[in-house]
Amino acid sequence: MYKIYSKVIEMKRAGYHVHNSYRFLRESPDFLKHKKIHWKCDSPDLYFSISPSGKFLPCVDIDTDINMLDPRFLDLFFSEDFRNNMRERVKNCFGCMYACYPEITFFCRDSRVFFERLLQGFKISRFKRREKTYEDLLKLTEKIKEKYPATSFLKLC
Numbered sequence: 001m002y003k004i005y006s007k008v009i010e011m012k013r014a015g016y017h018v019h020n021s022y023r024f025l026r027e028s029p030d031f032l033k034h035k036k037i038h039w040k041c042d043s044p045d046l047y048f049s050i051s052p053s054g055k056f057l058p059c060v061d062i063d064t065d066i067n068m069l070d071p072r073f074l075d076l077f078f079s080e081d082f083r084n085n086m087r088e089r090v091k092n093c094f095g096c097m098y099a100c101y102p103e104i105t106f107f108c109r110d111s112r113v114f115f116e117r118l119l120q121g122f123k124i125s126r127f128k129r130r131e132k133t134y135e136d137l138l139k140l141t142e143k144i145k146e147k148y149p150a151t152s153f154l155k156l157c
């Protein structure tokens, strides 16, 4: 696991399009192997989830009955009681490394990740995205499968 993540970090340094931050890549193996996290969840202040039926969820793992389609939802959301209640629920969570949540916390609270993202955004903005058809993507998939058969990842371990 550590070797695989090191390899991905190395690939990112070499210019491969790896979207996750270096910090996320460095800390993920600790979570996957030991359930250890090095960040504090910022739900509901920096992010939250919305269920397909329109329920407000502090995150995908925490269910509620709060309907965001209710016209009074915004007032509720900005009330201190609601925020404290949600923060309390989040506090009891043992943590995660779902990319979308910690990456936002890293981006907002860790200046190194912030500058890394700025640089990444600048680099990406210089590329013109080529349009791909469904057939193009199938061909590309086949090419990747040929070049990197599933077993080649296992060899890294």
Ligand code: SF4
Pocket: 041, 042, 043, 058, 059, 060, 061, 062, 090, 093, 094, 095, 096, 097, 098, 101
């Ligand atoms: S699972 Fe992750 S995002 Fe959800 S409450 Fe826990 S730490 Fe926060």
